[in-house]
Each structure stands twice: as structure tokens, then as C-alpha cells.
Amino acid sequence: MRVLVLYGGRSAEHEISVISARAICKALSFKKYSIVLVGIGQDGSWHFKGSDISILDHESVVERESCVVHLDCNSGDLVNQRGDVVKESGFDVVFPALHGPYGEDGSLQGLLEMANVPYVGSGVAASAVAMDKQLSRLIFEAIGLPQTQHIAINRIDWANEQPSFISRIEKEFGYPVFVKPANLGSSIGISKATNQAQLLEAFAKASFYDDKMLVEQSVDDARELECAVLGIGNSVTVSTIGEIVPGSEFYSYKAKYIDDCAELIIPANLPSEVVAAAKDFSLRAFRAIGCSGLARVDFLLGNSQRLLINEINTMPGFTPISMYPKLLAHDGIAYHDLISELVSSALEKGKIK
Ligand SMILES: Nc1ncnc2c1ncn2[C@@H]1O[C@H](COP(=O)(O)OP(=O)(O)O)[C@@H](O)[C@H]1O
Numbered sequence: 272m273r274v275l276v277l278y279g280g281r282s283a284e285h286e287i288s289v290i291s292a293r294a295i296c297k298a299l300s301f302k303k304y305s306i307v308l309v310g311i312g313q314d315g316s317w318h319f320k321g322s323d324i325s326i327l328d329h330e331s332v333v334e335r336e337s338c339v340v341h342l343d344c345n346s347g348d349l350v351n352q353r354g355d356v357v358k359e360s361g362f363d364v365v366f367p368a369l370h371g372p373y374g375e376d377g378s379l380q381g382l383l384e385m386a387n388v389p390y391v392g393s394g395v396a397a398s399a400v401a402m403d404k405q406l407s408r409l410i411f412e413a414i415g416l417p418q419t420q421h422i423a424i425n426r427i428d429w430a431n432e433q434p435s436f437i438s439r440i441e442k443e444f445g446y447p448v449f450v451k452p453a454n455l456g457s458s459i460g461i462s463k464a465t466n467q468a469q470l471l472e473a474f475a476k477a478s479f480y481d482d483k484m485l486v487e488q489s490v491d492d493a494r495e496l497e498c499a500v501l502g503i504g505n506s507v508t509v510s511t512i513g514e515i516v517p518g519s520e521f522y523s524y525k526a527k528y529i530d531d532c533a534e535l536i537i538p539a540n541l542p543s544e545v546v547a548a549a550k551d552f553s554l555r556a557f558r559a560i561g562c563s564g565l566a567r568v569d570f571l572l573g574n575s576q577r578l579l580i581n582e583i584n585t586m587p588g589f590t591p592i593s594m595y596p597k598l599l600a601h602d603g604i605a606y607h608d609l610i611s612e613l614v615s616s617a618l619e620k621g622k623i624k
């Protein structure tokens with residue numbers, strides 16, 4: 272069986288994707304799958320990389336190749352610029368090892384649906400809703416999951432009605448607040464504002480990445496909890512609950528990937544009611560959004576021990592030190608078994624369609 276691994280991509284999480292792909296490919300090859308690699312450049316171009324996964328050890332960003340390919344939606348083949356099917360590029364299933372916009376947000380999933388090829392993970396709608404922090408919060412609200420108070424504001428509305436938004440934020444939430452681009456990840460573009468000047472700065476920073484922003488009440492001294500969900504066939508299982516101790520003021524991009532100062536605690540030391548609630552919320556969120564295969568559900572636990580759902584990620588980090596595979600490994604599912612379960616369940620799902 273041949274697995275097409277797509278990695279890199281147009282999002283700001285390009286480099287994380289390369290690291291995830293490196294680990295995914297090692298596991299696939301351990302399980303004796305054949306691999307076809309296509310690296311997606313930061314400009315969105317697709318580069319055929321062959322089958323030798325050692326190339327990933329030398330790349331931190333996708334390097335351009337002479338063989339640019341695209342997915343032909345009529346045949347489901349990879350074809351070159353002349354329109355010829357690329358020799359050695361046949362595959363049975365796609366593993367989109369891509370994080371963030373254009374990889375995890377339903378757009379790629381739409382392309383794969385059009386080409387009628389099976390792929391790992393959530394479909395178009397679930398991917399899009401999970402990526403959009405406002406839409407996922409609307410679903411969480413609809414199924415009664417507690418979350419932080421927030422508002423979503425478009426860049427244009429902010430420009431036109433800034434004073435009224437500011438007074439509403441100050442009145443309803445008070446400082447500090449978190450300002451986030453609605454559709455991104457890895458903490459990119461997110462800042463914490465403790466006064467009005469910082470709020471303006473934070474909004475400007477976030478709006479560099481998106482047209483829609485979320486402004487949220489801050490959960491002071493929040494503990495950060497995460498749960499891995501694995502959906503294989505009709506069964507959905509939730510993992511042990513883990514805790515991230517960011518080692519900085521919040522779990523910023525720098526804390527996640529540069530300083531590498533965050534500590535992962537598995538299992539988190541929590542009262543049993545909080546563990547039960549986190550597992551229940553994770554399962555309900557996964558089902559309500561309509562996820563498939565995998566997702567990681569993240570929580571904030573405030574001083575009052577009230578558990579708040581923060582977000583759901585449909586293609587969570589897959590590096591060897593990432594929380595998602597670590598939680599499942601703790602529950603007895605080794606990394607390479609996890610990867611092969613996901614691949615075979617994607618194939619099964621493809622057959623049923
Ligand atoms: N309302 C909040 N209160 C306290 N901390 C928050 C809040 N929102 C976000 N954070 C901090 O910012 C980090 C990134 O925010 P998050 O919503 O998870 O975005 P991303 O999708 O980029 O991971 C969180 O892990 C947490 O450390």
C-alpha cells in the first residue's frame with residue numbers, strides 16, 4: 272500500500288508540518304508502507320519528492336524541485352506541468368501532514384474529495400469549522416460546553432466602530448484579554464493585552480493574519496489541559512488528560528517551538544471530576560463538529576476549577592514530542608500503530624463512500 276504524504280504548506284505552520292511529516296514517515300516506513308512525498312512550498316506550489324524519506328532529515332522548509340506536480344481531479348493522479356502522470360507517483364491514500372490554513376481547514380480536503388481519493392482525518396466541514404475559532408465556539412455553545420466569554424470582530428467593523436467595541440470589551444470582559452486571528456494555530460498572531468494601548472496593538476498584529484479576530488476574556492493563571500481523540504471506524508476513544516506547563520506567560524509560539532521550555536505532564540494531576548468532564552467534553556466536541564480519525568481538544572482550567580473548552584485541532588502536532596501522540600502512547604498505542612490505524616481507517620472510509 273502506498274501513502275502520499277503531503278507536508279509543508281502555505282500556512283505559518285509550515286516548519287512544524289515538516290517536523291510532523293518526518294516522524295509520520297518514519298512510522299509508516301517502520302510499518303512497511305511505501306511512501307510518496309510531495310512537499311508544498313510556502314507559495315503553495317507542489318513539488319514531487321520521490322520515496323526516499325531521508326530527504327526530510329535535511330529540510331526545514333520545503334525546497335523547490337524541478338518536478339512541480341498537481342493533483343488531477345479527474346483521474347486522482349499526480350501529473351507534471353506537461354500533463355503527464357508522474358512515474359512512481361501512484362498512491363492509495365493521502366496523509367495530509369499539514370497544519371493550519373490550506374491544510375487543516377477543509378480547503379485541501381475539498382480538493383481530495385473532488386479527486387475522489389481517501390485521506391486521513393476530518394472532512395471538509397469539520398476541518399473548516401474546527402479551524403475557525405468563532406464557528407467552533409458557536410458549536411460548543413450549542414451543545415452546552417462552557418468556554419471563555421468572547422466576541423468575534425471583522426477588521427472592517429473594527430476600523431469603523433472601534434470605540435464601541437473597546438467600551439464593550441472593557442465593560443464586559445475587563446483586562447487582560449486575548450486577541451487572536453480566528454483561523455490560525457501555533458499561537459501565531461496571538462497576544463495578551465492588559466490595557467487599551469496593548470489591545471490596539473494586539474488587534475493590529477492579529478489582523479495581519481486574518482480578516483476576523485476573536486477577543487476573549489483571559490482566564491487568569493489558567494492550567495492548560497489537552498485530550499487526544501481517536502476515531503477509528505464507528506468507535507471514538509478519548510485519551511488520558513495531559514497538562515502543558517508553558518514555562519512562559521502563556522503558551523506562545525516561542526514557548527511552543529523556539530525555547531522548547533514547555534513541560535508535558537501525562538497524566539495531569541487533577542480531581543477526578545475534572546478528568547471526567549474533560550473526557551466528556553472532548554467526545555461531545557468531536558462528535559458535534561463531525562470530526563473523523565483524530566483531533567486534540569484543548570482546555571483552560573481557571574482558579575475556580577471550572578473547566579473551559581478552548582479549541583479543537585483536527586491535525587494536531589505530530590512531532591515525537593507532541594502531546595497528541597504522547598497521550599495515546601501513554602494509553603498503550605505506540606506511535607507507529609497510531610499512524611497505521613489512521614491510514615487503514617482512512618482507506619476503509621474511502622471504500623464505504
Ligand atoms: N482566554 C484565554 N485565557 C488565558 N490564556 C489563553 C486564552 N486564550 C489563549 N490563551 C493562551 O494562548 C495560547 C494559544 O491560544 P489558542 O487559542 O490555543 O490558539 P492556537 O490555536 O494558536 O493554539 C493558549 O495555549 C494559552 O496559553
Ligand SMILES: [Mg+2]
Pocket residue numbers: 457458569582
Ligand atoms: Mg492552542
